[in-house]
Amino acid sequence: MKSKFPFLLALAFFCLISLHALASVDTVATFSSAMQKEIKAVVITPKDYSESKDYPVVYLLHGYSGDYKAWLGQVPLLESYADQYGMIIVTPDGNFGSWYWDSPEVENSKYETYVGKELIEFVDKEYSTIQSREGRAITGLSMGGHGALYLAFRHQDTFGTAGSLSGGVDIGPFPENWEMKKYLGTKAQNPERWEEYSVMYQSNRLIPNRLALIISCGTEDFFYDVNVKLHEKLAYNNIPHSFMSGPGGHTWEYWADAVQYQLLFFHQYFEKGK
Template identity: 55%
Template structure:
């Protein structure tokens, strides 16, 4: 009886200290497109070492002026969600203000190539993943919300589901913000770059079958009108999606709440796909 009680106590202490919790790696990936090495957080669920099957992956993108550590430090609960849903979560470093596209005016900013090709390949080589769109999803906040939809719309052979939290889904109303003119050139002189790289203009790439979508925005967010227009455009084209408006602004309090729904959505998607 004493041994049993001692063992129970040890297990309880290990659980309390996180010994059975998700593992957090920092994976450095060489980008040939940008000729530099980029750090990424990789969260492995506690089941990873013993899992008999490969696991799905969610790519979780940070916002402008952020970095790859933002999600795991500001929303540490994502480690619990990785355990709960048996999924790998990857948080790339997307640069200070990359907007996750391949800049047509700055060859040092090629983050579409990095995330959609170089990083995906590195994750699949390093970890036991499901190497199919049915085993990959992508979402993010603000700039990362734009990035997640942008990358998924353009690479439906890579991701099977995508989300956006408070995403800048239409960048055209903000020609002087967040270094966008450094990535695309000024709007006045490079209108085509802006029109071709804003998410709301990429809806024509969707057929309503191959990509599952979820997005949301707080009603006090400066991107609220853009997200509402995105929702209406998807309705006009009969593209299935989940869209939510809720109280909230452009801040971590909102995203801490929003990410829970995205990960549950992706869990359901993975379950139905695999």
């Protein structure tokens, strides 16, 4: 009797190949005119990607000390989420600690301009995208959670929906942390600037129902209190939003779990716009 092992091995290999025949992952080099340098980003396109169709785009920002590879390296399921929801996911480089500001102190740190304008123009040119706010979302973790809301609040004509995962949404309580004073100057010497560059105070720009918002933070996270305060401020100002909290710290375990709910939230927003 012939052994079935070669057949089973071939079948297993085929299944393995099929399992990994998911989204396409590109590492692209973009040029920032504002900073006069090349910046990398990862672009994940769904497996059914076709230039005959326009896709929504989610911009996913990394945290302090991370880079453009961090999200996919820690959450490889992003590829399957891109497939499941038929979306493009872009993870740009925000430098070691830019906080996604156009820094008033560091001349060549213009990451609000880069992510909020230059990168979007590149992605819309090179990929088949929905080129309107109704087809764009932005979120991120920690520093990137701050960056996502900061950019979305300031560019409501660019993004239709936004989120934050364990975001540093109020920088005021942390004047000595994460190199922020390098980019803003010290809080003692620049108190008004520290308010202006904080998500908590940028929230005053929000137009009710203009942005679909989702905010997530673990209850053991050192940013939990400021996220609760932002949630309460938005509720007081009648800004509709989803606020998700539950057990979890400032960890990839929490972000890997929470990001899937945010991507579902964005997907539902995109579907409503069709």
